Amino acid sequence: MRAHARVVAEADGRGGTRLAQLRGESPLLLRRTDVYAGAATVHLVGGAAGPLGGDDLRLDIEVRPHATLCLRSVAASLALPSPAGARSHVTVRASVAAGGTLHWLPEQTIAAAGCRHTTAATVDVAEGAALLWRDELLCGRHDEQPGEVTIITSVTYAGRPLLRQRLDIGPGADGWAGPAVLGAAKATGSLLHVHPGAAPGAPFVLGPTAVRMPLAGLASLITATAHDAHALRQYLTEPDLATAPR
Numbered sequence: 001m002r003a004h005a006r007v008v009a010e011a012d013g014r015g016g017t018r019l020a021q022l023r024g025e026s027p028l029l030l031r032r033t034d035v036y037a038g039a040a041t042v043h044l045v046g047g048a049a050g051p052l053g054g055d056d057l058r059l060d061i062e063v064r065p066h067a068t069l070c071l072r073s074v075a076a077s078l079a080l081p082s083p084a085g086a087r088s089h090v091t092v093r094a095s096v097a098a099g100g101t102l103h104w105l106p107e108q109t110i111a112a113a114g115c116r117h118t119t120a121a122t123v124d125v126a127e128g129a130a131l132l133w134r135d136e137l138l139c140g141r142h143d144e145q146p147g148e149v150t151i152i153t154s155v156t157y158a159g160r161p162l163l164r165q166r167l168d169i170g171p172g173a174d175g176w177a178g179p180a181v182l183g184a185a186k187a188t189g190s191l192l193h194v195h196p197g198a199a200p201g202a203p204f205v206l207g208p209t210a211v212r213m214p215l216a217g218l219a220s221l222i223t224a225t226a227h228d229a230h231a232l233r234q235y236l237t238e239p240d241l242a243t244a245p246r
Helices: 229-235
Strands: 002-011 017-023 028-036 039-046 056-063 068-073 077-079 088-096 101-105 109-111 116-125 130-138 148-157 160-169 187-194 204-207 210-215 219-226
Touching: 002 028, 002 039, 002 068, 017 028, 017 039, 028 056, 056 068, 056 101, 088 101, 109 116, 109 148, 116 130, 130 148, 130 229, 148 187, 160 187, 160 219, 187 229, 204 219, 219 229
Parallel strands: 002 056, 039 068, 056 088, 068 101, 077 109, 088 116, 101 130, 109 130, 116 148
Antiparallel strands: 002 017, 028 039, 130 187, 148 160, 187 219, 204 210, 210 219
16 A cells, blocks of 8 residues: 655744645545644544555655644554565655744554564754654564564754664564663664754663763754553653643
């Protein structure tokens, strides 16, 4: 299955945000769900199970100057195998203009046994824009070994590289379950925070398996592993998210 969805958020001239474009194709269905403190919230609603092996899904996000968009999903995404062993792909491309804000806060991706899946995100953040970008991965369902999953995140800020990150897990990834990567953890994720109005601060240990590190520019990255999704989410929630549109 192939599908392409696109959302464009722009300032409405009255201190709020309107959606200039909101278009989806099953299973990538987009629904505007709330307006909070000038921000627009959109939820991704899965119109079918998956992604299933062989699926090629693409989501484009554009936040124009002085607009604020929060994009969430109503449920976790379950990467499933195909009988032919084909790989599924989810591609996310986002741009945030100067003065704009994007919160990317979907639910987890679950790597079901036998799946072969890649999620690749490319984010272009202009100087003076803000970003919260959260990725969470669960390695299989309950009492299940995961399939093969690759998560790639590439972020630029003001035209310069800010983050280049790749994670490979599953039978085809050497050492992924060793102490240098996930060890015995079932869940892993990260939260990137780009905020032009605040310094990222010094490195800070959030717990035995989580740390916040400053990046070049006004940005910081939390990276964590945990035994389950609930424990992981505790690490990947900052005070900013308490007031983020839901």
